[in-house]
Amino acid sequence: MAKSNFISRISGASLLAMTHVFSPAVAQQSIMNDAPKHTEIENGGADTRLPGQLALAYTTENTSNAYDIMLNLAPYTILGDVNHILGYNEILMGDKDFLNAAVRNEQNCIATETPASMQDEKLEQLGNGEIEIDDYVHHLLIEKGFSFANGPNAEEDVQAFVDNARAFVNLLKSIMESGINLHFADPQNEDVYEAYKTKSEAIKLVTERKMGLVYDFIIDEFDIDMTAEELGKHYETTPIPEDVINAAKNYIGSDEYMTLYRTYFDAATAAKDNFQRVRLDDTKLAENIKSYGPQCIISYGAHHGANILSNPDLDELLGEEKTVRIYTYSTLDEYEANIEENGWPALGNDHPEIIYTLSDNILYIAEHYVSDFQEKLRTMNIDLAPAATSNSATPKLTP
Numbered sequence: 482m483a484k485s486n487f488i489s490r491i492s493g494a495s496l497l498a499m500t501h502v503f504s505p506a507v508a509q510q511s512i513m514n515d516a517p518k519h520t521e522i523e524n525g526g527a528d529t530r531l532p533g534q535l536a537l538a539y540t541t542e543n544t545s546n547a548y549d550i551m552l553n554l555a556p557y558t559i560l561g562d563v564n565h566i567l568g569y570n571e572i573l574m575g576d577k578d579f580l581n582a583a584v585r586n587e588q589n590c591i592a593t594e595t596p597a598s599m600q601d602e603k604l605e606q607l608g609n610g611e612i613e614i615d616d617y618v619h620h621l622l623i624e625k626g627f628s629f630a631n632g633p634n635a636e637e638d639v640q641a642f643v644d645n646a647r648a649f650v651n652l653l654k655s656i657m658e659s660g661i662n663l664h665f666a667d668p669q670n671e672d673v674y675e676a677y678k679t680k681s682e683a684i685k686l687v688t689e690r691k692m693g694l695v696y697d698f699i700i701d702e703f704d705i706d707m708t709a710e711e712l713g714k715h716y717e718t719t720p721i722p723e724d725v726i727n728a729a730k731n732y733i734g735s736d737e738y739m740t741l742y743r744t745y746f747d748a749a750t751a752a753k754d755n756f757q758r759v760r761l762d763d764t765k766l767a768e769n770i771k772s773y774g775p776q777c778i779i780s781y782g783a784h785h786g787a788n789i790l791s792n793p794d795l796d797e798l799l800g801e802e803k804t805v806r807i808y809t810y811s812t813l814d815e816y817e818a819n820i821e822e823n824g825w826p827a828l829g830n831d832h833p834e835i836i837y838t839l840s841d842n843i844l845y846i847a848e849h850y851v852s853d854f855q856e857k858l859r860t861m862n863i864d865l866a867p868a869a870t871s872n873s874a875t876p877k878l879t880p
Contacts, residue, residue, distance in 0.1 A: 548583075834854070
């Protein structure tokens, strides 16, 4: 087909009724929606979610009672915050009882998932009252460029963004005023940055090539004198002939397309996996925490408490006999919803030892931790009442 003939044909108003006008995004959606589906690539692998695996439930008298128990189970208490704001708000930020319990139980260390490089003179000034809360918020957000975009609408709502930062800074000040040593524990090394950059570039490339390969095919098949980028822009304002659309759909179903696309897809998958391995390599983090002393409360992303992509996880590096992993939620329904939405905590092979729900002060104990937990209670001379619950996340509740 002649190039000039092709261009005149797709821009001819007399044939508008036979064609459709597409933006590149709409054109891609139209072509892709009707093309043969390749679920082995698009699904990205099997569903790895696990059931709750919670075996026992105990009612505590109040939050103070719950915290006294939680803080005496192991030298290292890992508070795996499932999305940072949940973890920080619901225990550290939102509840003075926790800090009071930490002081009462002679805890001397709290480590947060904050870059170690940010533990500077300004933080000391905040702790001793030389600067105000908002001065340090400005230091974090403007001078350090630290992100507090977690939480509802925080990415779109500037006020929510600032409020998250202010709540976190209030937490830091409260920790330091309590006399507990505060540590910013996140190593944030160069390897993580490089792996993130490689992952971002690979994902961008696979996204571009998903339709770029189709444009390349159209250019070759219909002998069009344009680059793929030029053709994409051309389709922003001109109709696409039905025969071009049909040819493109058939091409997407071909082995040739899948072989080419898989090359980019596999590269992006490998880059994402590598980033996860590097980011979740807790070797340096564990070294940092050990340097703080023989015990510590660790408020950290829950991924670091699970064995993902064959990494040694944080509790293994600290010593499994020295650690307990506790994830906190407002309600057990929230825990179930998180598993349903994110597949967490089942992204790894491990499960936290305890789920604690603040609304009803219930400790849910995982199957693998039942005997250890009961032995700890006997050692503390504590007798907890079984919790009555019919929640579907705990089908094996047999206290």
